[in-house]
Amino acid sequence: MKIMIANYRGIVIAGLLFFSLNASGQSWQVFDMNNSSLPSDRVNAITHDIYNNIWVGTDWGLAKYDGMDWEIFQIGNSQIVDNDIRALAFDHLGRLFIGTAQSGLIIKDGSNWTVLDPGNSPLPDYQVRCLTIEPNGVAWIGTVEGLAWYDGIEWRIYNDQDISYNGLELPSNNIATIEIRNDGLKCIGTLNGGFTYLTDSTVTVFNTFDNNLPDNTALGVTIDQNGDRWAACPAGALLRHGGPHDAGVWLQYSTISSGIPTNSLSDIVIDNNDTKIIATQLAGIAMFSGLSNWVVFDEMNSDLPDNYVLTLHLDSTQSLWAGTETGGLAKYDHINGMIETNELNIWAYPTVADQFLIIEAPSLKGNATYVILDELGRVVQKGSLTSPISTLNVNALGSGSYFVRVWDKESVGILRFQRQKQ
Numbered sequence: 001m002k003i004m005i006a007n008y009r010g011i012v013i014a015g016l017l018f019f020s021l022n023a024s025g026q027s028w029q030v031f032d033m034n035n036s037s038l039p040s041d042r043v044n045a046i047t048h049d050i051y052n053n054i055w056v057g058t059d060w061g062l063a064k065y066d067g068m069d070w071e072i073f074q075i076g077n078s079q080i081v082d083n084d085i086r087a088l089a090f091d092h093l094g095r096l097f098i099g100t101a102q103s104g105l106i107i108k109d110g111s112n113w114t115v116l117d118p119g120n121s122p123l124p125d126y127q128v129r130c131l132t133i134e135p136n137g138v139a140w141i142g143t144v145e146g147l148a149w150y151d152g153i154e155w156r157i158y159n160d161q162d163i164s165y166n167g168l169e170l171p172s173n174n175i176a177t178i179e180i181r182n183d184g185l186k187c188i189g190t191l192n193g194g195f196t197y198l199t200d201s202t203v204t205v206f207n208t209f210d211n212n213l214p215d216n217t218a219l220g221v222t223i224d225q226n227g228d229r230w231a232a233c234p235a236g237a238l239l240r241h242g243g244p245h246d247a248g249v250w251l252q253y254s255t256i257s258s259g260i261p262t263n264s265l266s267d268i269v270i271d272n273n274d275t276k277i278i279a280t281q282l283a284g285i286a287m288f289s290g291l292s293n294w295v296v297f298d299e300m301n302s303d304l305p306d307n308y309v310l311t312l313h314l315d316s317t318q319s320l321w322a323g324t325e326t327g328g329l330a331k332y333d334h335i336n337g338m339i340e341t342n343e344l345n346i347w348a349y350p351t352v353a354d355q356f357l358i359i360e361a362p363s364l365k366g367n368a369t370y371v372i373l374d375e376l377g378r379v380v381q382k383g384s385l386t387s388p389i390s391t392l393n394v395n396a397l398g399s400g401s402y403f404v405r406v407w408d409k410e411s412v413g414i415l416r417f418q419r420q421k422q
Contacts, residue, residue, distance in 0.1 A: 028303035032328030037070035038063055039083075043323025045099070046313035047088040054321060055096065056329055057085025062098065079113035080106060089131040089139070097139055099128030105141055122155040123148055124173070132178045140186070142175030147188070158198070171196060171205045179221045179229075185245055187229050189218025195231055197245045204246045213239070214252060220267035220312075225274055232265035232278060259294025260286050269312045269320075272369065272407055277320060279309035285322060297332070304330055316382065317373055317405065346406050346413040352420050355395045361406055361413065364388050373403045394419055 031038050038058065045057035056063040061074035061083045073080045080098070087099030098106040104117030104126050116123050125145035132140045141148040146159035147170065156165040159173050172193020179187045186198035194207030194216050208216050215236025222230050228242040237254040254263050260278065267279035275289045284298030284307045297304045306327025313321045320332040347360045361368065364385065372381040372394070380397060385406060392404075397419045405414040 027333075028297075028305075029331040029333075030303060030305045030328060031065070031330075032305065036328075037072055038328055039072050039074060041324070041326050041328040042310075043329050044084075044086050044310060045088040046311055046321045046323050046329070047090060047096075048313070048315040049090055049096075050094060052316045054315065055088055056323070057088050057098070059084045059101075061085070062088075081113075081115055082106070087128055087131040087142075089133045091133045091137045091139065092135060093137065097131050097133065097141075099131050099141070100126075102126050104128065105131075116150075122157055124157055124159065129175060130177045132180055134180060140178050140180070142178050142188075144174050146170070146173045147175050147178070160193075166201075168198065168201075168203050170198075170203060171207070176217065176219050177221045179223055181223050181227060181229075183227075187221050187223065187245075189221045189231055190216070192216050195239075195241075202246075206241075206250070211250070213250065214254075215239075220265065220269075220279065222268050222270050224270050224276075230268050230270070230276065232268040234264055234266065234281065237263035238265060238268065238276075238278060259288065259296070261296050261298070266310055267312045269314050271314055271318055271320075277312055277314075279312045279322065280307070281309075282307050285309055285312070317371060346404075346415060348404060348415055348417050352418045353394055354420065355393065357392045357394045357404070357417060359385060359390045359392060359404065359406065360388060361385065361390075362388050364406075368406050370404060370406045372397070373405065374400065 032041050038056065040058035040060035042059045043056055044059060047055050049055065054065045056065065061072055062080060062085050064071040074083055075081065082100035082103035084101035085098060086101050089097045091097065096108040098108060100106060104115060104123050105128050107114040117126055118124065123141065123143065125143040127144045128141055129144060130142035137152065139150045141150060146157055149156035158164050158168055158170050160170050162169065164170065170193070172190035174191035174193065175188060176191050177189040181187065188196040188198060190196060194205045195213065195218055197204040206213055213236065215233035218231035218233050220232035224230065228240055231239040233239060237252055238260060240251040242248050253260055262280045262283040264281040265278055266281055269277050271277065273289065275287055278286045280286060284296055284304055286294065286296050288294040298307050306324035308325040309322050310325055311323040315321060322330045324330065345361065345363055349358055368385040370383060370385055374380050399419055399421050401416060401418055403414055403416050
């Protein structure tokens with residue numbers, strides 16, 4: 001058995017001065033069963049494809065939204081075998097992996113649907129709680145009876161038994177969430193088993209008994225630009241783990257030490273400006289940047305339809321999508337969001353482009369990322385800018401109106417341009 005209980009015993013309460021920014025006047029776009037084709041108002045999972053189409057997993061079917069129209073996949077009108085969708089992820093080939101509540105894993109490859117379950121594969125259980133897919137296409141599948149690694153041919157199963165792959169025993173079989181750092185470190189949130197790190201040769205566990213963590217469950221995990229790990233806990237608030245994964249320092253952001261509105265959390269994502277966005281249970285959505293800039297969106301001060309938020313997702317334009325327990329799907333345009341960021345001054349010319357568009361960003365600090373969006377908000381081109389003056393080839397775009405959004409680590413800028421084929 002290769003398991004290590006981390007010997008770091010303390011957790012630091014993040015003592016922060018904080019203030020909450022006013023969230024009033026912010027608009028949310030809400031999709032529910034009354035105003036759209038969404039098949040259920042309970043949204044469990046959200047992802048997007050390379051065209052920035054939004055895919056939504058509900059407890060009564062799978063939905064695809066392209067910015068205008070909905071396409072619904074349910075038992076009876078498609079080859080899907082379970083209407084209760086719990087997890088979604090796309091691989092590098094554009095295949096959609098679908099985790100279900102009772103029927104295992106479904107892989108949708110265009111019009112082809114493949115079902116993998118304990119009856120026809122080594123998948124540990126029929127209930128798939130979470131999915132993460134590496135850039136090389138390897139899928140990590142979290143179930144209620146263990147974690148599966150699947151490369152399309154071979155399977156590796158990790159669980160709490162001595163038969164676990166390579167002797168790497170997990171502290172719990174009930175896998176709630178998994179994220180993978182760029183260096184390959186697997187960061188796993190379990191139900192009641194502690195926070196777990198998995199490498200090729202070790203399992204490292206932090207828990208309440210050995211390390212004084214405030215919660216043994218993490219429902220959401222993400223990784224920031226520095227490689228620090230963040231965990232959203234249903235009772236222990238928000239945890240941050242910096243430094244080496246087998247030691248380091250834990251920080252807790254709670255109602256006592258920060259502007260977070262509740263200690264009961266369900267998910268967390270981090271945007272390109274390093275803003276932490278946190279889904280809470282019964283208190284809406286909390287965001288903070290830096291050390292002290294907190295804002296809370298709830299039913300009272302915004303158009304968020306439900307204070308119980310199950311899942312969060314940032315699409316390729318950095319728009320925020322929130323899945324709620326009873327209020328459906330909500331979208332918040334993070335481009336015009338209220339978390340304050342520096343304005344990046346950018347210019348683009350010619351205003352009516354033929355083959356090339358020139359971008360000038362004099363205040364650019366280092367490399368920047370750009371995306372070009374069509375009028376429906378879909379990403380049609382993206383890439384990197386490495387100098388204050390860059391030339392983009394837009395010859396593949398059709399005639400029409402577009403937005404270009406540019407951001408670096410500190411600033412963001414957006415403007416409109418026209419594309420006219422000669």
